[in-house]
Amino acid sequence: MVGSAEFPNYNIASTSGPGILYVNSKITDAKSMPPALFAQWYEDVHIADIFATKPQGIKSAFRYETVTPGKVERPYLALYPMEDMSFLTSDAFRSIPVNDNLLPDGGPIFNFADFDTRYYSNVQHLKGEAKRAAVPSHVVTLCFDVEGDDASKAESIIKKLPLQEEAIRVSLYKNYFSRQNRLAPGEGGLKAPPKFLVVMEFNKEVDISSLKDTGVAAEYKNLKSFGEKKAFF
Numbered sequence: 001m002v003g004s005a006e007f008p009n010y011n012i013a014s015t016s017g018p019g020i021l022y023v024n025s026k027i028t029d030a031k032s033m034p035p036a037l038f039a040q041w042y043e044d045v046h047i048a049d050i051f052a053t054k055p056q057g058i059k060s061a062f063r064y065e066t067v068t069p070g071k072v073e074r075p076y077l078a079l080y081p082m083e084d085m086s087f088l089t090s091d092a093f094r095s096i097p098v099n100d101n102l103l104p105d106g107g108p109i110f111n112f113a114d115f116d117t118r119y120y121s122n123v124q125h126l127k128g129e130a131k132r133a134a135v136p137s138h139v140v141t142l143c144f145d146v147e148g149d150d151a152s153k154a155e156s157i158i159k160k161l162p163l164q165e166e167a168i169r170v171s172l173y174k175n176y177f178s179r180q181n182r183l184a185p186g187e188g189g190l191k192a193p194p195k196f197l198v199v200m201e202f203n204k205e206v207d208i209s210s211l212k213d214t215g216v217a218a219e220y221k222n223l224k225s226f227g228e229k230k231a232f233f
Helices: 035-051 085-089 151-159 162-166
Strands: 019-027 060-066 076-082 113-127 138-144 169-180 196-202 216-227
Touching: 019 196, 035 060, 035 076, 035 216, 076 085, 076 138, 085 113, 113 151, 113 196, 138 151, 151 169, 151 196, 162 196
Parallel strands: none
Antiparallel strands: 019 076, 019 113, 060 076, 060 216, 113 169, 138 196, 138 216, 169 196
């Protein structure tokens, strides 16, 4: 799925305050974009471009890879905790390039990879210190819906999960916008994501099979962290 390098005029509800930018990706042209080149572009070019924005609205980035290769459609995950989500509607954010000389024919990156991008506002930090002492080795994401999009019901569901008791930190988020690459609304093949996202952090690989009846769960290992590594999820 190829998308333009330019942002269309998205109609995004005005949202400020803390949250997280969630980007789940896959390579679509492995011949032109082998994993090593994708990692080089992501880590040396793209995240550097994000941090170079003025004003700098994103100061932390965490890049992950699935622990179950071959069993998930999108093996790569990037999480960007943010103090103010309104940055995502700014000209500075919209100007982040997706072309670079490192890419075949200069890009854009959407010619070789596909990105499921979601904007989440922070609902509740359920467990752990607000600032991490170190970056945990693994994260588990759980996406699910509840009747009436009731955050208190979502929080209650999470607190009943045995797995969250093992986690170092647990945070709950609510989705308010999603897009595929930089496609216009209604384009692309992705369905709207579930309303709620839980991020659970661990210092080991865990068994997520107990989550299958609650929502869509996935587990990732940390590949590299950037910027303010103690940032709040």
